[in-house]
Amino acid sequence: DTAVSQTPKYLVTQMGNDKSIKCEQNLGHDTMYWYKQDSKKFLKIMFSYNNKELIINETVPNRFSPKSPDKAHLNLHINSLELGDSAVYFCASSQGAPQLFFGEGSRLTVL
Amino acid sequence: GDSVTQMEGPVTLSEEAFLTINCTYTATGYPSLFWYVQYPGEGLQLLLKATKADDKGSNKGFEATYRKETTSFHLEKGSVQVSDSAVYFCALSVGTSYDKVIFGPGTSLSVIP
Numbered sequence: 001d002t003a004v005s006q007t008p009k010y011l012v013t014q015m016g017n018d019k020s021i022k023c024e025q026n027l028g029h030d031t032m033y034w035y036k037q038d039s040k041k042f043l044k045i046m047f048s049y050n051n052k053e054l055i056i057n058e059t060v061p062n063r064f065s066p067k068s069p070d071k072a073h074l075n076l077h078i079n080s081l082e083l084g085d086s087a088v089y090f091c092a093s094s095q096g097a098p099q100l101f102f103g104e105g106s107r108l109t110v111l
Numbered sequence: 112g113d114s115v116t117q118m119e120g121p122v123t124l125s126e127e128a129f130l131t132i133n134c135t136y137t138a139t140g141y142p143s144l145f146w147y148v149q150y151p152g153e154g155l156q157l158l159l160k161a162t163k164a165d166d167k168g169s170n171k172g173f174e175a176t177y178r179k180e181t182t183s184f185h186l187e188k189g190s191v192q193v194s195d196s197a198v199y200f201c202a203l204s205v206g207t208s209y210d211k212v213i214f215g216p217g218t219s220l221s222v223i224p
Contacts, residue, residue: 004154040216041149041216041217042214042216042217043200043214045211045212045213048211056211090154092154098145098160098162098204099145099157099160100147100157100212101156102156103154104152104153104154105153105154
């Protein structure tokens, strides 16, 4: 059983489109995150939710909208995709301790 | 603000060579320190951690010691294997704010037979 799973794993789309990435964790954790990893492997936190409530919202364009229907799920919707949005997006979770559990990543390519 | 700096890669070593990846940090409080590893095509996974000064984290032959006086957390392994080829990330979290982990830029390691 995969602890943190993301879908889709690969996403190729045109500029201007809207797309979503889904994340689910079966670890029973209260906190979930979205991280963006650029082509140089640099990781930057985008959002964090704790028990469905937004607790971290870094400087991210408002075209990015997270949604947490319950504490096991955190989805990321991106409107009006731009070339610069091409990256690998990682979902992660944690529970009261500073250790993150990551999904395998979703590689988004915007053409 | 809080930040993590790592030695630039890529690092290429022969099998059984000694590995050091340098990591230094800047933090306003007393951070917990971590090394995460990302194997090709996978997500990050925790390799080791240390939560207070002079603690040594170790796992899979890797070690790192939390040095408060030099604000460092260098990763070492005595004899690397081809299977250690990956990207290594140093990271910190500060105080009780476990919800924000700050990562360094990552160091890519390639081990050749």
